[in-house]
Amino acid sequence: MAESILTVRNLKQHYKIDQGWLKVDSVVKAVDGINFEVFRGETFSIVGESGCGKSTTGRTILRLNEPTDGEVIFEGQDISRLSYEQMRKLRRKMQMIFQDPFASLNPKKTVRQILLEPLRVHKLYTPKERLKKVIKILEIVGLSEYHIDRYPHEFSGGQRQRIGIAKAAVLNPELIIADEPVSALDVSIQSQVINLLLNLQKELGLTYIFISHDLGVVRHISDRVAVMYLGKIVEISKTEDLYNNPLHPYTQALLSAVPIDHPNEVKERIILTGDVPNAVNPPSGCSFHPRCPFAMDICSKVQPNPSVHDGGHTVSCHLYE
Structure with missing residues (x-):
């Protein structure tokens, strides 16, 4: 059985919005009670639309943002409870690659x-x-x-x-969180950087959390994939299982938008109606139900619980309960 290096339990990252003294403050639920496990030596990817909370998840795991609630257990230690000095020492083992390399490097050095x-x-x-x-x-x-x-x-x-x-x-860290590491690069350079990350993983024995919206890149680099929607994880699976048999309607719509590999390939495009709901006032029940083509009455009332299927394929959807 694979050894776990990181366990995330009920992680929440909520931001208060000051509305002024005449109004009640609002709360943006950027990350809202997510759970997952990362195994040593694997590449675990988090995908979803812009604004779904995937980058915030990465920053909160490293405590670049202090979590509102939940546990982040790294090598058996709950790092969300560590002091500043203890966390500073631990950062040797946990590093981050940022989306914009120019902004993350000191121009004066x-x-x-x-x-x-x-x-x-x-x-x-x-x-x-x-x-x-x-x-x-x-x-x-x-x-x-x-x-x-x-x-x-x-x-x-x-x-x-x-x-x-x-x-x-x-x-020589144990874990690297790569936040959209190739999205700012030309397509011709992206493959070189991806191959570099894979070679580094073999040479240094690294574990990656790879955050991206590019499903083509994710398929190439990942062992397992988590799909996020409006601050929640709706599906987790081994990469090939997810791409060959997506269960959640949101995942199905995302994968239908991936460009075809061959001119003769026929793919049915799933067009979602409406916009992503406001994270300040998310829908009741399943947050995806206003856009879901298979929505039922229960979907607007009850938040679905994760159900586990073949090969550890986990999905949060009333269609499978």
Whole structure:
């Protein structure tokens, strides 16, 4: 049985909106009671439309945002209860790759300074060993010592993302959360960065949580996939099971929008009606029911419970209860 590295239980991230002294404050339920487990060495992907809460989930797991409620258990330890100093030490093992490599790299620092900083902060190695480590990680991500004294603006977008990946990997972490790591890159560069992430995973024994809206990329890189809608996870499955047999109507609609692989392929496109509901005032019952082509009376009244099917395929939908 695969070893669990991360367990998320009833995780919530709610934001209060100040309406002024004449009105009652509203609450945005960005992440609303999600549960999942990540196994050591796998790539666990989270997909969904913009605004569904997938990026907030990644940031909350790392406590870049403090969770409103719930537990994040990393290697048997509930990190949501740790002090600032304890969390700071643990960050060696948990790193993040951000969507925009230019925004996540300090424009005033060279590559040398950017990559040496985490090693210095965590007091790892001697100064000479640190430099060797930086040069080695640069070579692993496809750059070289030649680039070490350049600034971020002197690189292309793809090269900047490689530096961002090197920054996350230089500490030899156990878990990396990659938040839309290729969405800001040209299509021709995306495959190179994806292959780099896969090679790093093999070489360093990494575990990934991969956050993306690109279902084609997700299929290529993932072992398991969780589908999010309006702050909740509606389906979790092994990648091939999800793509070959999607159970939730929302997942079916998402996958129907993936471009075809061959001109002769015939695919029925599922067009969802209406817009994504407001997270400040989500629908009662199942949050997807206003847009669901199979909605029943119970869907608007009762929140569906997750049900488990063949191969651990989990879905939250009244159609399968």
